[in-house]
Amino acid sequence: MTASSSPEYLTVVPEIAGVGPVSAWGLLRLRQQLERGLPLTPRPYQALAELTGLSEQEVMAAIRQWQDQGLIKRFGLVVRHRTLGYTANAMVVWDIPDNQVLNLGRTLARAPFVTLCYQRPRRLPDWPYNLFCMIHGVDRQRVLSQLATLIADQGLEQTPHAVLFSTKAYRQRGGRYVSHD
Amino acid sequence: MSAMTECPETTGEFTEVERTVINRLQTGLPLVHSPYKAVADELGISEQVLLHTLQNLLDRRILTRFGPMFHAGEMGGGLTLAAMRIPEQDFENVAAKVNEFDEVAHNYRREHELNMWFVVATEAPDDIARVIAGIESSTGYPVYNMPKEEEFHVHLHFPV
Numbered sequence: 567m568t569a570s571s572s573p574e575y576l577t578v579v580p581e582i583a584g585v586g587p588v589s590a591w592g593l594l595r596l597r598q599q600l601e602r603g604l605p606l607t608p609r610p611y612q613a614l615a616e617l618t619g620l621s622e623q624e625v626m627a628a629i630r631q632w633q634d635q636g637l638i639k640r641f642g643l644v645v646r647h648r649t650l651g652y653t654a655n656a657m658v659v660w661d662i663p664d665n666q667v668l669n670l671g672r673t674l675a676r677a678p679f680v681t682l683c684y685q686r687p688r689r690l691p692d693w694p695y696n697l698f699c700m701i702h703g704v705d706r707q708r709v710l711s712q713l714a715t716l717i718a719d720q721g722l723e724q725t726p727h728a729v730l731f732s733t734k735a736y737r738q739r740g741g742r743y744v745s746h747d
Numbered sequence: 748m749s750a751m752t753e754c755p756e757t758t759g760e761f762t763e764v765e766r767t768v769i770n771r772l773q774t775g776l777p778l779v780h781s782p783y784k785a786v787a788d789e790l791g792i793s794e795q796v797l798l799h800t801l802q803n804l805l806d807r808r809i810l811t812r813f814g815p816m817f818h819a820g821e822m823g824g825g826l827t828l829a830a831m832r833i834p835e836q837d838f839e840n841v842a843a844k845v846n847e848f849d850e851v852a853h854n855y856r857r858e859h860e861l862n863m864w865f866v867v868a869t870e871a872p873d874d875i876a877r878v879i880a881g882i883e884s885s886t887g888y889p890v891y892n893m894p895k896e897e898e899f900h901v902h903l904h905f906p907v
Contacts, residue, residue: 597817600814600817601814602812602814603812604813604815606783606798606813607798608781608784608798609780609781610782611780622780626778630778632815633815636818637818638815638816638818639815639816639817639818640903641775641816642772642773642774642775642813643773644810644814644816645809645811646808646809646810647905649808649809650809650907651760651907655855657857667897668897671897672899675899675901676901678902682903683898683899684899685895686893686896687894692832692860693830693861693891698893702905730858730859731858732856732857734855735853736854
């Protein structure tokens with residue numbers, strides 16, 4: 567991320583709730599530091615303050631505001647799920663009538679084994695599916711039985727769907743932007 | 748907080764402390780002056796043990812990173828999911844070409860007619876079209892662009 571692309575968080579006046587105006591450059595530096603990870607020291611926010619020229623209070627307020635605004639999705643461990651034993655990775659796609667997709671998307675996202683859930687455009691005639699879920703599981707059989715349970719629970723027996731297991735990862739990069747896998 | 752109904756059989760690979768730490772810290776870190784101390788107290792271990800355990804898991808590459816996951820679209824970047832249909836004999840060759848693009852973040856082979864799926868992430872939203880056009884001209888195959896229209900919130904959690 568370069569300053570020249572002027573993303574929204576730099577062009578709006580950086581007013582951070584609870585602390586008032588904050589240096590835009592300090593916030594940019596904070597974001598760059600956070601992308602590398604949180605320091606593993608007893609006072610990590612203080613350590614970030616020293617690295618960015620902000621105060622500890624400003625660092626904490628900025629992180630809180632970014633979380634509230636949804637700029638930060640999660641603030642914790644970024645796990646390598648394969649290393650943890652979750653090796654079965656299925657993209658389950660559904661063809662849902664447009665007027666039902668929001669409701670069903672919310673429902674499917676609540677299933678404990680669904681790790682991502684998005685509405686995306688159909689690409690007719692080759693791709694009729696408009697709702698995408700990821701299910702990560704320990705093995706294929708278990709993923710398929712979780713899916714069968716989901717279909718039965720939600721009465722989706724007649725809903726066209728496809729299950730696309732991944733068979734090989736050709737590139738996996740650290741989750742700077744996205745954890746898609 | 749939801750948890751998956753299944754846990755993989757990894758009990759032999761992680762110590763009890765490691766499992767506790769991995770499971771707890773996936774749900775986040777509090778915004779207090781000494782957040783590791785707060786979590787350590789909660790788990791009944793010392794702050795030093797917690798920090799040491801985290802560093803060790805990072806060193807062993809079991810964890811990629813500790814910190815926030817930014818939302819590319821919300822931060823002013825472009826982000827999409829793209830797919831291609833590649834004949835078997837050409838697959839490895841095309842995968843190599845696609846992966847030459849820095850903007851390609853993940854590339855998976857999947858069992859479907861559309862058999863190559865990858866994420867494109869760019870610094871500006873307008874760059875997505877340019878990168879996809881570049882991939883099409885480099886490989887000679889069409890790219891199906893499927894950007895997010897709506898995201899449904901899930902609780903991502905991998906218990907061990």
